[in-house]
Amino acid sequence: MRPLTPSGRVRRLRRRITALFALTSAVGLVTMAVLAVRSDDTRWREQLDRSMNLGTTQAISLLTYDAEDRLDTRDLVETVDAGCPPLTVFSVPRDGSSGPVVDFAPERPCLTARPADVRAAAEDAVRREDVVAVDRRAVDGRPVRLFAEPFFAPDAEGADGRDGAVVTVYETTAPLAEHRRTAWLLTGGCAVLVLLSAAVGHVLSGRAIRPALTVLAQQESFLADAAHDLRTPVASLRTLAETALRGDTDSADVLRRTMRLADGMGGLVDGLLTRARLMSGVQSLAPEPLRLDQLVETVVADTPAEGHRVTVRTEETVVVADPELVRRAVANLLGNALAHGHDPGVPADVRIEVTRDGTVTVEDAGPGLPPGVADALFERFRSGSGSTGLGLSIASWVAHAHGGSLSAGRAEHAGGARFVLRLPAGPARQ
Incomplete structure (x- = not known):
């Protein structure tokens, strides 16, 4: 591979500066985009969970216990739309002797989650004694979010020892589509900004190295001038010296010709230096x-x-x-x-x-x-x-x-x- 000239190395440095500028911008923009996408994902889920939590809390407030401390869902059935509410009430034994038991479920559910997922959410909420929110799939494959809030039976003597949980379901197709649209917009914006930053970096690096390229061009021009112009008189001086050593000509004539060549070389060097000073701006008007x-x-x-x-x-x-x-x-x-x-x-x-x-x-x-x-x-x-x-x-x-x-x-x-x-x-x- 042929070695690069100084100008070639400077141009390669420009490309590297442009790439580094674009890479730095890309890392920063991608990091910000990832944080923004994650923040948006967390935000819409939290908003949905708060909305679903209002529903489960209201449902729990309608649950009562009879004289024998057994769960009574009659108030809940009379209050909510019994035909298609997104609510399911489970009873869960404290000793874990059996799985959750459905105490209330919609007759004609508008959105049917997989029964195993709903039961698992209820059991998990009771076991943790805290709300549980998970993303799952409905029976027909649509994305849904399950939100389970536990409630606890009174610890009275003779109670059956069954706590419970209210589970609500919400379809997340629309929020997920909006989230994906936001992610794609951020991705496209990042790509455009990275390309723009690469173009700006290329322009700025070009302006930054322009003086260096000018100086290198002037230096290469000066070296070419000096090599081209000094080669002939130096060769003539060598020929005169060899002639004098052989004694083929009069020494006085050799000295006169040597002086003329020396005068010419002096003027040549002076011209080269003057041109170099003028081109580089060292000698100003x-x-x-x-x-x-x-x-x-x-x-x-x-x-x-x-x-x-x-x-x-x-x-x-x-x-x-x-x-x-x-x-x-x-x-x-x-x-x-x-x-x-x-x-x-x-x-x-x-x-x-x-x-x-x-x-x-x-x-x-x-x-x-x-x-x-x-x-x-x-x-x-x-x-x-x-x-x-x-x-x-x-x-x-x-x-x-x-x-x-x-x-x-x-x-x-x-x-x-x-x-x-x-x-x-x-x-x-x-």
Whole structure:
């Protein structure tokens, strides 16, 4: 498996952050949903039990004992709907000698629970001496809830010793359906919120790692620039050193060529570092009003012409810009024209013009620009043979950083290349 690049590792970290964000949200939401579902389940059962308890308590209040302390259900039969009440009264012997005995049951029950379940609920309530509520199935399979409340016979001498319980039945189809609907709504809501949290986490993690990706891209670009641009001069220096060791050429010529290569490498390293500072934002703009015409004249005076001709025509021009960066941009344009704006063995003829609107035009009499190259000319490695392309790339960045532009085209007079640097003009001089 191929190792991941630094950018790939950062993107993998983004995916992990997104997954962790979604997982954390999912755990929290699922926990809350489970608690909510359980709470709803407990709530409706408790409400139903309270309602059923009212019925059993009322039924127990209607039960009486005769003179021989035997259970009398006549008041209960006269009060409730004897045709279809959801009540059953059991007598349960205290000594456990026999099972529960039905003392009262509806003639035509509306809801028939399994007899064994009803008897078991009554017996359990008497044994615990407390109410018992259980979920069971009716004879026809419908879900029901059984609620049993015990009552106790008097402890008088001669009593038959039979306590009892009142059992009521309630169908729970509707409450269960409502509970399931609530559970499904909570489940769907959790799923939507988890997906939403994953999307939000993905967006936030993307914004968080964007600076890191930018820095990594700039670092990789710088390393690529350095490796590409330093490989050739280093190889040339090695060749010169091997030539000097063999004694195949004059040592003075080797030293002169070595100095030229060293100067070129110095300028190359300086350009690489400048580009890295500009791209990373380490070197920020320090704009101030400056005389663009004087700056261009100074750059031309400080640039070795080496037999080439440079013609300068300026107008008094004030711009608001960073003097150091503008000086480097103009020097790069002039250096590019001197290096590439002439045929081999022919001196360069360069014209520089500065106008009041903050425009610097550099024209040469060289072979001109190949068709379709102008748009990509300001990318690195695109200047031409023997050059790194960093000079024009830096000049373009300087122009855009000041809110200006740098364009390339065909020279109007000499037919060579024409570069136009536009900077925002400053206040007019009074």
